[in-house]
Amino acid sequence: MDVIRWLLESDPGVRWQVMRDLQGAPDDEVAAERARVAVEGFGARLLDLQTDDGYWGGEAYGIDGDRRSVMWTLQSLRRLGVDPDAAAVRTAIDRVRAGVRFSEADGGRPFFDGEVEACVNGGVLAASAYFGVLGDGADAMVAELLDGQLDDGGWNCEPIEESVRSSFDSTLCVLEGLLAYEQVVGEAAAPAVREARLRGEEYLLERNLFRRRSTGGIVLERYENFIFPPYWVYDVLRALDHFRAAGIADGTPPDPRIGPAVDLLLSHRRDDGRWSAGEPWNGEVFFRLDAPAGEPSPFNTLRALRVLDWAGRA
Template sequence: MDVTDWLLESDPAVRWQVMRDLLDEPDDVVAAERSRVATEGSGARLLSLQTADGYWGGEAYGIDGDRRSVMWTLQSLRRLGVDPAADTTRTAIDRVVEGVRFSEHDGGRPFFDGEVEACVNGGVLAASAYFGVLGDGADRMIGLLLDGQLDDGGWNCEPIEESVRSSFDSTLCVLEGLLAYEAAVGDATDAAVVDARHRGEEYLLERNLYRRRSTGGIVRERYENFIFPPYWVYDVLRSLDHFREASLIDGTEPDPRVGPAVDLLLEHRRDGGTWAAGDPWNGAVFLALDAAPGEPSPWNTLRARRVLRWARPDALDELPSAE
């Protein structure tokens, strides 16, 4: 089976992104398929699990090791690409606005006002922008993120009293939030936000998205473990997908410094032109959104192929059948 045909047999959340990012289908065709995410498949199942008070799993963020919370459900729905304007989506978001607050330990604020850690605020900002909940809360988070950018260009969830070096994980969480904000507000974006994003991206580019500056070796072996959804965890495919989207928004060509990361991505391509699902990050979930570890992954294959289409289209020559 052709890899694209195989992808089109997947969940509506995969199909509409294949149509948009790999097949360049007309906008109305893409929108029609995207509308199914809120009513069929994984997106509909996640929406249905929200309780009347606005929560998933009874927690705004939840303890580390449990992904059944508002934070991670909204992040998953955003990555699935659920239509923010769909009736069921708007009902869910209105419930979050009205009923969900972070714990007192995390500041006790309404969910879309964020909390204190950069990595969390990056994720909340991304959700705020995607679901159209931009206001004083978003302004507050952006102010904290700009003030908290470290001298090396990145971010760290640890307070500056404990660390002055950036974290790949935290930095990418913030970059995704800033980019989602820019995509939502367009030309109204303050130049300081764009500058902060570019500085953060430079932090990763200087390291080819995975290397230590001191030795050139990989910073953490888990950066080669491509998982979906990624939660707060950094990996090379997630990073490449961000740089692809940033390049499209900025109207720029791929930076040559992503080349080694693309090489690393290609090392993980299977003979049939697919990519395997990674070992999922620890934590209880409502439902698995990807294939079992080691099995052909629609999500990793989709994301890898759209990255290659952007950064190295000649590498898309593939064997004739998917595994």
């Protein structure tokens, strides 16, 4: 089948990224398609669900895995690639800045100042950078993240005094946030930020993005369960997509140590050239963004194809 044509029949959040990453379409055509994310399809539906007080679902983060919250809605909008300068987006972000705070148990800070866990602050930092609201709160989050980096190079959502071993989940959340911060701040970012990111990436590379250093076996079987949106959950496709973005930003070629992860990704390719949706993670959602589990997934197929193209394995 014509996989690209099939992808272009999907949501605007898929189409514009296909045009940019897989077709090399002219910038003005890509921008025009991207502009549709805020006014139709999944992006518009999510924006319409915000209440006047700035919240989605009445929660900053979400209780007991509930994904109907500010945290996960902004993550979804970012991964859809909504134009951060679109009028509806600016209105939504202004509402969040004016009205949303984390609970007192999580620090009680304004949303874009983050809370107390590294994995959460990685996601908040990524959103702050993407939506153009970096400030003193973001600088404080970066300082906390750098202070919380463990000796093995990664991060864990458990306090540093309680954990000496990093988590793949937490580490990738932080890496995505640091990269987004660097991309916006540019040369003004302290060298320590990039150094911390590279150390964190090395933690994953030493393990081929999914293996135990001790045995070489897969750390958790769920790392092969590719879901969209990924929320805080680690999987190999999400990790490869990060390394692609980091490599493009840094101007560096793919590290050979991603090879086994690319092989694993290819092993999940369907006979028709597409990738299936994974089993969705627990938690209530406003509506499903991806296909049902086991059905062809536009989001997974898009991400897999651009990773393979970058890795020279297309």
